[in-house]
Amino acid sequence: MSTINFGGLASGIDTDGIVEALMEIEKQPLKRLESDKEYFASRQDAFNTLNTKLKTLLDKFKDIDSSSEVRAYSAEAASDEFFSVSASGSALPGSYNIEVKSLAKQQKDVSDGSYASRSEANFTSGTLTIGTTDIVIDNDSLDSLVNKINEANTGDNATGVAASIIQDGNGFRLVLTGEDASNAFTASIAGGSTANGYAPLAFSTTQTQSLASIVVDGIPITSGSNVFEGAIPGVTLTVNKVHATAGDTTVMSVTEDIDAVKTKIKDLVSAYNAVITNISAQKDSDWGRDSGMMAVKRNLQKMLTSPIATGGNLTTLSQLGLKTQTDGTLSIDNAILEEAISTNMNDMDTLLAGGDGVEGIATLFKTYLEATTDRADGLAATRQTSTDRTQKTIEANIIKMQARLEKREALLRAQFDSMELLISNLNSTGSYLTQQLSLFNY
Numbered sequence: 001m002s003t004i005n006f007g008g009l010a011s012g013i014d015t016d017g018i019v020e021a022l023m024e025i026e027k028q029p030l031k032r033l034e035s036d037k038e039y040f041a042s043r044q045d046a047f048n049t050l051n052t053k054l055k056t057l058l059d060k061f062k063d064i065d066s067s068s069e070v071r072a073y074s075a076e077a078a079s080d081e082f083f084s085v086s087a088s089g090s091a092l093p094g095s096y097n098i099e100v101k102s103l104a105k106q107q108k109d110v111s112d113g114s115y116a117s118r119s120e121a122n123f124t125s126g127t128l129t130i131g132t133t134d135i136v137i138d139n140d141s142l143d144s145l146v147n148k149i150n151e152a153n154t155g156d157n158a159t160g161v162a163a164s165i166i167q168d169g170n171g172f173r174l175v176l177t178g179e180d181a182s183n184a185f186t187a188s189i190a191g192g193s194t195a196n197g198y199a200p201l202a203f204s205t206t207q208t209q210s211l212a213s214i215v216v217d218g219i220p221i222t223s224g225s226n227v228f229e230g231a232i233p234g235v236t237l238t239v240n241k242v243h244a245t246a247g248d249t250t251v252m253s254v255t256e257d258i259d260a261v262k263t264k265i266k267d268l269v270s271a272y273n274a275v276i277t278n279i280s281a282q283k284d285s286d287w288g289r290d291s292g293m294m295a296v297k298r299n300l301q302k303m304l305t306s307p308i309a310t311g312g313n314l315t316t317l318s319q320l321g322l323k324t325q326t327d328g329t330l331s332i333d334n335a336i337l338e339e340a341i342s343t344n345m346n347d348m349d350t351l352l353a354g355g356d357g358v359e360g361i362a363t364l365f366k367t368y369l370e371a372t373t374d375r376a377d378g379l380a381a382t383r384q385t386s387t388d389r390t391q392k393t394i395e396a397n398i399i400k401m402q403a404r405l406e407k408r409e410a411l412l413r414a415q416f417d418s419m420e421l422l423i424s425n426l427n428s429t430g431s432y433l434t435q436q437l438s439l440f441n442y
Contacts, residue, residue: 015416023409030401037394043287044380044387050293051373051380053278057271058369064264065362068234070349072260075235078251083214083239087254091234097217097249100239104181104212104226109203114171118142123201126192130159130176131185137192137201142172149176161185174201181209182224212239215249261341266332269322273329275300280327292379296372301328303364310358312347314340317361320348 064070068089075087082100115122119141126137128149135148142165149163160183164175178185192200211222214231221231228237235254243249279297282288304324307315314320321336340348354360372379 015413015420019409019412019416022412023405026405026408030398030405033394033398033401037391037398039286040387040390040394043285044384046282046285046287047293047380047383050275050278050296051378053271053275054296054369054373057268057275058366058373060264060268060271061362061365061369064268064352065360065366067349067353067355070261070264070353071345072257072264073234073254074257074260075252075254082241082243082250083237083252085238085252086236087257088234088236091232091254093254093256095251095253096232098237098252099215099247099249100242101213101215101220101246102210102242103239104224105207105210106181107178107184107205107209108207109176109185109187110166110206111174112202112204113199114168114173115142115198116171118165118172120196122195122198124193124195126201127190128187128192128201129190130161130187133157133159137189142174145174153179159185161187174203176203178209180224181211184209214239256341256345258338258341262334262337265320265322265337269330269332272300272304276328290383292383296379297328299368300365303361303368304330306361306364308351308354308358308361310347310350312344312350314344314347314351317351320351 066089071089073087073089073091073093075085075091077083077085077098083098121139121141121144123137123140123145125139128135128137128145130149130152133152135145135152137145140148146163146165149159149161153159153162160179162177162179164177165172166175167173176185176187187203189201189203192202194200211224212226212228213220213222214228214237215221216231221228223231226239228239231237232252232254235252237252276297279288279293282293287293301324304317304322309315319336320340321333323331323333325331349355350358350360352360352362354363371377375381
């Protein structure tokens with residue numbers, strides 16, 4: 001049932017405006033609730049942003065929590081014509097003469113016949129045995145056989161043989177390829193039958209397997225692939241061409257990569273500064289005085305200056321050229337950092353990554369940052385729990401207040417409508433009496 005709103009027709013008063021003004025006053029508590037809701041959302045956003053920056057800092061400390069990560073080396077060949085190289089943190093500086101004797105070749109078996117269609121079921125029955133694995137043939141096409149063979153090359157008992165299809169100009173052929181040049185394989189068919197006049201499926205070896213071979217400083221080394229890992233400690237060498245003349249070599253050098261180590265330290269400092277800057281930017285907000293947020297800054301600064309009993313010449317980060325500025329952020333003295341890398345790498349390694357009973361700075365920060373960013377008990381997580389609880393209470397109060405305000409507005413309008421109706425009736429009565437009185441003038 002619709003409500004008739006007279007809107008000041010009888011009284012001439014702007015009753016709609018009066019109701020709206022009164023409701024604006026009534027809505028002030030609701031606006032405060034909505035403002036509180038926005039406040040807690042902004043507060044949680046601030047903690048989430050800090051959490052993201054803390055995780056970034058955690059990742060940077062994870063990048064230097066082991067000796068192989070602290071150290072950085074570069075490997076370079078005099079020519080990349082015969083092989084390419086890369087070095088990890090476990091490499092050792094040195095120079096090596098390398099000859100590439102042969103490249104790795106996997107065994108390849110190709111079907112003797114070719115077939116006009118990949119999808120037609122030309123293979124009606126039989127058993128394909130690869131190594132010791134039997135694959136049942138049952139009205140298969142080339143495509144379905146490829147799928148069966150590749151499926152058999154999975155899991156703990158993989159055959160080590162992959163299947164593919166080539167087109168030879170007359171039709172399609174099935175190709176079997178060994179995945180490791182270290183091993184040969186056998187492929188045979190038992191009881192095979194075919195359709196459409198094709199001969200039974202059979203294979204011929206078109207390429208026999210052979211190992212990749214290099215000679216490093218006169219020592220021969222082989223590999224089942226063209227990648228050599230561990231032949232030279234910490235170096236990965238990938239061969240791509242054989243030296244044409246026996247005894248020819250290419251020099252490969254491993255050197256300490258000072259720039260790479262500097263980059264890791266600079267990245268760490270940048271991540272640390274991002275955290276400190278973020279916390280400082282919240283100082284004028286209520287949550288900027290949150291005990292948890294203030295504790296993060298205090299604890300990071302404390303760990304930053306904590307000495308580590310390395311037993312060497314480097315015991316604090318300041319000896320790597322890291323200096324705290326007036327705003328709490330860090331700066332780097334490049335000269336001091338480069339000298340530490342060049343002359344005290346072992347001590348720097350222990351300072352950052354630890355070892356031999358020494359807990360390095362990276363571990364200290366990792367332990368703290370992992371706890372602080374924990375998904376269940378970390379700073380942002382606990383604040384999210386309280387925020388969610390508070391927001392639910394605010395939402396419930398907003399719903400209740402909105403319902404009360406709707407009723408209040410409806411009551412005010414009803415009261416003003418009643419007033420307008422009364423005035424309208426009085427006006428009608430007044431007009432009638434005036435009309436009646438005017439008759440007595442005659």
